Amino acid sequence: QLLALGRGWGEKKAHGAVEGVAKSREVPFERVLFALGIRHVGETVAKKIARAVGSMERLQVLTKEELTAIDEVGEVIAESIIDFLAAEGNRATIERLRRAGLRFEAEDTGNGPVGDQLKDLTFVVSGVFQNFSRDGIKQAIEQHGGKVSGSISRKTSYVLAGSDMGPAKRAKADELGVPVIDEEEFQRMIGA
Numbered sequence: 546q547l548l549a550l551g552r553g554w555g556e557k558k559a560h561g562a563v564e565g566v567a568k569s570r571e572v573p574f575e576r577v578l579f580a581l582g583i584r585h586v587g588e589t590v591a592k593k594i595a596r597a598v599g600s601m602e603r604l605q606v607l608t609k610e611e612l613t614a615i616d617e618v619g620e621v622i623a624e625s626i627i628d629f630l631a632a633e634g635n636r637a638t639i640e641r642l643r644r645a646g647l648r649f650e651a652e653d654t655g656n657g658p659v660g661d662q663l664k665d666l667t668f669v670v671s672g673v674f675q676n677f678s679r680d681g682i683k684q685a686i687e688q689h690g691g692k693v694s695g696s697i698s699r700k701t702s703y704v705l706a707g708s709d710m711g712p713a714k715r716a717k718a719d720e721l722g723v724p725v726i727d728e729e730e731f732q733r734m735i736g737a
Contacts, residue, residue: 570646574600577647581639584625589693593617594626601639601649605630662735663691667700671714672707674728682731689735697723705731 572580575595579588586594597615598604604626612623629635643649668686670679670693677685682705683693697704697717704710704718704725718725726734 570648572648574648574651577642577649578604581629581635583629585622586626588695590617590622595651599651601643660688660735661690663689666690666702667692667694669694669697669701669704669714669718669723670707671704672710674707676728676732682728685731685735697721 573595575588575592578595578601579586579591593616594604598607609620609623609627612618612626613620618626630639639649663686668691670682670686673679674682686693686705691702694701697714699721701718701721701723704714704723706715706725706727710725715725717723
């Protein structure tokens with residue numbers, strides 16, 4: 546059908562467009578929630594919300610008190626979510642995305658907690674790893690009770706460094722006195 550649009554729509558471009566739409570339907574609810582661009586809802590908070598509520602339908606009816614009961618969701622984030630979901634244009638966008646086939650329900654991946662060895666620890670992941678993909682190592686941190694952050698701060702417990710770690714992150718870790726560990730040390734921490 547896309548080929549019928551005429552100029553600029555060759556077979557390769559049409560195939561790419563169809564493939565892109567199909568892939569977007571595979572994006573998990575937490576990533577869709579993050580991509581909506583709700584103010585103050587970053588990747589980590591979106592993941593916590595998606596896992597706690599399970600679906601957009603459920604999220605849309607939560608009260609401020611119920612939202613603030615979710616880990617890492619305070620009053621400011623709760624109000625931001627409520628305001629976003631109350632806006633008619635945003636509700637229409639969500640409905641269009643739902644009709645297009647995007648996921649608005651969390652799937653049970655069986656990747657729940659397996660331990661609490663990393664409880665109360667925050668990690669920044671940088672570089673390339675031998676035994677884990679970046680997403681895999683982040684998932685392992687969370688499964689063992691830890692948190693993942695995108696930037697180094699005084700609250701960072703460890704920088705988990707693979708090969709090709711950026712020099713700026715290394716310098717920031719040194720400046721703040723944040724320990725830098727490698728993949729082998731991380732595996733010892735989780736008992737792998």
